Amino acid sequence: MWQYNFMPNALAAAMMYRLQGKEDLAKSYFKKAADFTRDLLKKYPDDFRLHAALGVSLAGLGEREEAISEGNRAREMMPVSRDAILGVSPMEYLALIYTQLGEQDEAIDILEQMLKMPFGWTMSNTIPLYRMHYYWTPLRNNPRFQKLIRESSSVS
Numbered sequence: 001m002w003q004y005n006f007m008p009n010a011l012a013a014a015m016m017y018r019l020q021g022k023e024d025l026a027k028s029y030f031k032k033a034a035d036f037t038r039d040l041l042k043k044y045p046d047d048f049r050l051h052a053a054l055g056v057s058l059a060g061l062g063e064r065e066e067a068i069s070e071g072n073r074a075r076e077m078m079p080v081s082r083d084a085i086l087g088v089s090p091m092e093y094l095a096l097i098y099t100q101l102g103e104q105d106e107a108i109d110i111l112e113q114m115l116k117m118p119f120g121w122t123m124s125n126t127i128p129l130y131r132m133h134y135y136w137t138p139l140r141n142n143p144r145f146q147k148l149i150r151e152s153s154s155v156s
Contacts, residue, residue, distance in 0.1 A: 005089045006049035008033045014060050015100070019137055030060030048077035052093035059100035071097040084118050092124050096135050104142050111136075112148060 014029030034057035041050050055070030071094035080087030091110055098107035114125035127149055130136050139145040 003049070004086055005093065006037075006047075006053045008036050008053060008057075010036060011053060011057055011060075014057070015134065018060065018100075019134060027061060030057050033057040034061065046077065048074040048090055051077065052090045055097045056093055056100060059097040062101075064101055067097050067101065068094075080117060088114055088117055088125050092135075099135065099138050102138075104139055105144070107139060108142065108144050108148060111145075115148075 010029045011033035014026045014033055017023075017026035017029060034054060037050055037054040037057060041047070041054065044050060051070045052074035055067045055074065058067035058070060061067075071090070074090035075087075075094055078087050078090050080091070091114055095107040095110035095114070098104070098110070111125075111130060115127070117125055124133075130145075131149060136145070
């Protein structure tokens with residue numbers, strides 16, 4: 001349980017292919033990731049990390065309702081009220097789900113919340129990682145995301 005998240009190689013590849021504009025290839029890898037994660041969920045149905053990863057995979061396939069449902073399920077299974085460090089991970093994945101679905105305002109709402117939370121060894125909820133991590137590349141041209149980066153950077 002020490003690992004804070006789960007990212008199948010196929011899911012990371014899918015997101016990279018999408019960023020490169022290789023949508024057909026991205027979709028095939030999102031499907032591989034979803035199938036792989038579903039198989040793991042049969043064995044480990046109570047693992048929030050698997051539900052979060054499945055949500056991102058489904059978002060990549062355009063399965064909006066199921067993706068958001070899996071993301072929310074992961075967040076309910078490991079809320080920040082239960083663990084302030086591990087609870088950030090399902091929030092981050094829910095933001096990633098919204099990002100993959102093109103729902104940028106919802107993603108940014110979550111990223112703003114995460115900035116107000118403590119961070120652990122992953123430091124996934126920091127401005128430097130928002131700036132450089134490929135997860136958030138689709139948000140970079142969003143004025144609201146740019147403002148979040150600017151305003152948070154100037155508060156030191």
